[in-house]
Amino acid sequence: MAWPACLAYALLSLTIGENSAFAAAAEKTTLQIGFLAIEKAPAPALSNREATPKGLGLQGAQLAIRDNGTTGKFLGQSFRLEAVVLPADGDALRAFRELVAKGVRHVVTLLPADRLLQLADSPEAKNVLLYNVGSADDHLRNEACRPNLLHVLPSRAMLADALAQYLVRKRWSRWFLVVGPREADRHFADAIRRAASRFGARIVKEKNWTYSHDARRTAAAEVPLFTQGADYDLLLLADERGDFGEYFAYRSWKPRPIAGTQGLTPTAWHWTHEQWGAAQLQRRFQKHAGRRMQPEDYAAWLAIRAVGEAATRTGKTDFPPLRKYLFGENFALQGFKGQKLTLRPWNHQLRQPILLAAPKALVASAPQEGFLHPKTTLDSLGYDAPESGCTFAPSKDGKTEN
Amino acid sequence: MGTRQIFRNTVLAFLLALPNGALATTVYVSNEKDNTITVLDGQSGELKKTISVGQRPRGIVLSADRKALYICASDDDTIQVLDLKTAKITHTLPSGDDPETFALHPNGRFLYVSNEDDNLVTVIDVEKREAVAEIPVGVEPEGIGISPDGKWAIATSETTNMAHWIDTKTNALVKNVLVDSRPRYVAFTPKAEEAWVSAEIGGKVNVIDSASHEIVRRIGFAIPGIESAKLQPVGIAHMKDGPWSFVALGPANHVAVIDRKTYAVEKYLLVGSRVWNLAFSPDGKWLYTTNGTSNDVSIIDVEALKVRKSVATGRFPWGIDVGP
Numbered sequence: 001m002a003w004p005a006c007l008a009y010a011l012l013s014l015t016i017g018e019n020s021a022f023a024a025a026a027e028k029t030t031l032q033i034g035f036l037a038i039e040k041a042p043a044p045a046l047s048n049r050e051a052t053p054k055g056l057g058l059q060g061a062q063l064a065i066r067d068n069g070t071t072g073k074f075l076g077q078s079f080r081l082e083a084v085v086l087p088a089d090g091d092a093l094r095a096f097r098e099l100v101a102k103g104v105r106h107v108v109t110l111l112p113a114d115r116l117l118q119l120a121d122s123p124e125a126k127n128v129l130l131y132n133v134g135s136a137d138d139h140l141r142n143e144a145c146r147p148n149l150l151h152v153l154p155s156r157a158m159l160a161d162a163l164a165q166y167l168v169r170k171r172w173s174r175w176f177l178v179v180g181p182r183e184a185d186r187h188f189a190d191a192i193r194r195a196a197s198r199f200g201a202r203i204v205k206e207k208n209w210t211y212s213h214d215a216r217r218t219a220a221a222e223v224p225l226f227t228q229g230a231d232y233d234l235l236l237l238a239d240e241r242g243d244f245g246e247y248f249a250y251r252s253w254k255p256r257p258i259a260g261t262q263g264l265t266p267t268a269w270h271w272t273h274e275q276w277g278a279a280q281l282q283r284r285f286q287k288h289a290g291r292r293m294q295p296e297d298y299a300a301w302l303a304i305r306a307v308g309e310a311a312t313r314t315g316k317t318d319f320p321p322l323r324k325y326l327f328g329e330n331f332a333l334q335g336f337k338g339q340k341l342t343l344r345p346w347n348h349q350l351r352q353p354i355l356l357a358a359p360k361a362l363v364a365s366a367p368q369e370g371f372l373h374p375k376t377t378l379d380s381l382g383y384d385a386p387e388s389g390c391t392f393a394p395s396k397d398g399k400t401e402n
Numbered sequence: 403m404g405t406r407q408i409f410r411n412t413v414l415a416f417l418l419a420l421p422n423g424a425l426a427t428t429v430y431v432s433n434e435k436d437n438t439i440t441v442l443d444g445q446s447g448e449l450k451k452t453i454s455v456g457q458r459p460r461g462i463v464l465s466a467d468r469k470a471l472y473i474c475a476s477d478d479d480t481i482q483v484l485d486l487k488t489a490k491i492t493h494t495l496p497s498g499d500d501p502e503t504f505a506l507h508p509n510g511r512f513l514y515v516s517n518e519d520d521n522l523v524t525v526i527d528v529e530k531r532e533a534v535a536e537i538p539v540g541v542e543p544e545g546i547g548i549s550p551d552g553k554w555a556i557a558t559s560e561t562t563n564m565a566h567w568i569d570t571k572t573n574a575l576v577k578n579v580l581v582d583s584r585p586r587y588v589a590f591t592p593k594a595e596e597a598w599v600s601a602e603i604g605g606k607v608n609v610i611d612s613a614s615h616e617i618v619r620r621i622g623f624a625i626p627g628i629e630s631a632k633l634q635p636v637g638i639a640h641m642k643d644g645p646w647s648f649v650a651l652g653p654a655n656h657v658a659v660i661d662r663k664t665y666a667v668e669k670y671l672l673v674g675s676r677v678w679n680l681a682f683s684p685d686g687k688w689l690y691t692t693n694g695t696s697n698d699v700s701i702i703d704v705e706a707l708k709v710r711k712s713v714a715t716g717r718f719p720w721g722i723d724v725g726p
Contacts, residue, residue: 071562
């Protein structure tokens, strides 16, 4: 342990010693939680993108570790974050092995889907849980699901369904879909098509945006032409990196709003969200990180809070009881979204309301009123049990095959 | 008819206007998004006045002598003291950051304040106007309840999910009771035998025995046609001399009436939307509810268990207290 950390613990135990309510501190156990991220390779700026947030995900993890610690001091539990942030070409598998060798059993990951699967399938991952906070890929929740993998970030299907519910409720159900050139854009477009057919919207026109140039100076000429000759209610953009989507606002041939990856966007978290006590988390995050909370920060916060909640409720810090609790019926997380967040047993996706946000205002949240479900309306978002392509045995009561 | 006669008639008419000759009651409501306090007549529901106060007023409580109102002005990081006669803020109290709500010790002297951002409960001496203790509790302390005998203060922490029992003599934590998810409010029963804690996300009221500090009961709710996720207990009010306890159910827009002996839910009363806090009239005959998103107060006839009236307030009515 590095000496500053030692000092921090020493100080902590001093303050704790003064109060009899912290008696359990004597037999304190420490739970290590890993955080493993790969920085995204910087892309050539084709638009006026905002600066990449510093410590994406990591800052949320740090805040959650602190929150866990505040709770833990009443129960004689402490939490330590083992964070590894690798450059774009870093060896995630090696870093993961090193974490496991240190005794880490819970690893929050901000990784692309393929690297995440590499970790999940490694022999070291046998008695480890991985908490995905970096990939929205639907195939990770379906064919490529793994029993040792939990998805805290919502999937693209959940995001698209949330948006579709709102648009259909507004009766803006004729969509012009614009798909970017990247794989992620195609995945997002797939989710949008699926949402349209689920909720009764129609894609009346679909076009690929294939231009590879910087559209900043040419958008006024190109976008009207690109959107001409179709009748639709709104433009749905699939541009996850943010290369061109913003230029469609106010430039289309017809006066139509934009939604999808730009304009009205579905998201796990947005800085304007303040309902259900969210203002508290936003404020604490801002104070800690000096910037706004992003969806990845929120997901990392939730992931570590989930581990903390399992430790609190079971009174344990060793792996088997925590895993059992997380996959059991009593697991529920408070996530500032007005209702409890729980795990889908069929693919380990965290159920959660989705926010629909304009750049500077929260517009709505989904599930929207009127979209019903026999069990929980949260399962009207994303792949429900009967549609799931995930075939691991549903983990009820902790009986996970792993 | 002489002047004297007119005066007498006026007084008589005034008295007749009050049902059963009850004393006047005044309802104070904090409006979170308007930065105001709404003052209502407790019987007629008539708006008496609207007073501008600090930013984001939430918890409010009357002073022991009922002459002043303490107001958590959350975004001003202070507690304001409003003189009710002049409707002016006379001074502020040092509350620590972001005071959300508080409770006044029965001795009228100490305010126990929850500071959400700092995971602290601050104890303020209202006479000396200074903080006398800071008690570290769990993450996001919210509800504060003080037992009627003055012995205990409880703070509930929303993210830690505990009810922290504080001995008011020493202001030290004595016990931390793990409760259901997101505890929002705590209210002791009139004789202090039990503390009721509402768990908003857990959907239950946890009844904690004051002697053993153990949870002895979990009260759940069910209303046909309302999704269980919406049944989120928040404000709690116990009748002083009577069988009922009332629990506001937030976005379910109902108040549950619970038999305090059997813990059975007797009835659900439909009120305004996102019902939050509850307060009785001093004579215990009326119960007032703040309805956050319909911007009104519902007035419940406690004897009949019927909602009699809704009265408009400012935007996002939150805290409530009732005085003479």
